[in-house]
Amino acid sequence: MARRESKRKRPLREIKMEKAERKLESDVFDRNTLLAIAKLRAQGHFETVDYPIAKGKEANVFCGTASDGSKVAIKIYRIETSNFIRMHEYIDGDPRFEGTSRGRFETVLAWTRKEFSNLKAFYSAGIAVPKPFAFLRNIVVMEYLGEGGLPYSTLEQVGSENPQKDYQFLLDEVKKIYQLGFVHSDISEYNIVVTDWGLFILDCAQAVLLAHPRAEEFLERDVRNLVRYFKKQGADVDFDKAMAYIKDGKPVKKGLEALV
Ligand SMILES: Nc1ncnc2c1ncn2[C@@H]1O[C@H](COP(=O)(O)OP(=O)(O)OP(=O)(O)O)[C@@H](O)[C@H]1O
Ligand SMILES: [Mg+2]
Structure with a gap:
């Protein structure tokens, strides 16, 4: 019979890391974000969302795999915990985004669209940025800049x-x-x-x-x-x-x- 490991005996660091990982996921995968991921997947931008790469101030970034085996970066902006007030410093005054509502949800969506639009313009001009593939709702899919995992x-x-x-x-x-x-x-x-x-x-x-x-x-x-x-x-x-x-x-x- 397999011995069950007592939770008490597990090193504190391991438990802390597990908790941190759960936290990393839990504030980003709300129901509508999961639906948007499913839609992007159905559109063929990736097959699987594999593991988290980083948690920035506004977004969680994941590594995914496309059907041809290549990796993609999937950047998911957090709706509930991103600093949408700060985002307005860069949205207001940009004529492309005139009239964007000040609400949290609309702001994060405009921000996601803004990142994709900017990446597209930069990439087309030969500037060294990851190649953008798609965006939907609060998600941008782009070229993965990494090696292995x-x-x-x-x-x-x-x-x-x-x-x-x-x-x-x-x-x-x-x-x-x-x-x-x-x-x-x-x-x-x-x-x-x-x-x-x-x-x-x-x-x-x-x-x-x-x-x-x-x-x-x-x-x-x-x-x-x-x-x-x-x-x-x-x-x-x-x-x-x-x-x-x-x-x-x-x-x-x-x-x-x-x-x-
Ligand atoms: N295309 C990519 N390929 C590989 N790794 C990436 C890619 N995009 C982002 N990352 C990883 O995720 C981290 C955070 O990404 P980014 O700076 O775009 O997000 P952010 O949420 O705005 O972060 P912050 O607010 O901390 O600057 C990067 O430092 C990098 O490690
Ligand atoms: Mg950053």
Whole structure:
């Protein structure tokens, strides 16, 4: 007869981790989110939702598998526990989202659509972001940036191997985003992953059009974050030069059409 393990004797850490995992799932899989997952699955975007990768401030990210065996990232925005008041800082003033209701539910849905629209515009312009596949309700399905079971690490976790080159690469990406008519608005070492094919930028939901009244302020913050981080890593950096570099050129502004 198999011996039942007494709960009391199990190490506290194991029990704590189990509890944390249950918590990670329980605040995201409400009935309507499960229905949306089933619909995305029926549309062929993935076969299975396999395991959680991360829990961010606003969303839980899962790894899934498509029918051809490839992996996808499934980012599910939490409706009940996301900071929807903060989201309005980036929604109000973006002409694509004029008239979005201030309610929690509508805000999170607009935010999800915004992330997908931004990813699509960026990816089509050749900017280093994960390829977006689909969105529905509070879920975005995109290319999985990872190897085997593990997502690639962020720049914050592993540091930069070649700070001068990485700094220049990211300035070029920020410049491409700007010339396309957007500001990412959350660029930092926490939202950049280090893959085998170079750096990729995540977390594009808060990106705004240049028409947003605070676009300039957000751009300066993004550039200051890069300057601060890469200075610490030993690169030769200069905030004013970086700003001039990003703004130099002929913008190919996307406008309201950058909405799916
Ligand atoms: N496409 C992806 N492929 C692999 N891992 C991903 C992908 N997207 C997100 N992740 C993982 O999930 C984490 C959180 O993702 P992201 O930053 O997009 O979400 P968030 O909820 O906005 O997070 P936060 O608020 O903490 O910045 C990332 O640091 C990364 O580890
Ligand atoms: Mg993030």
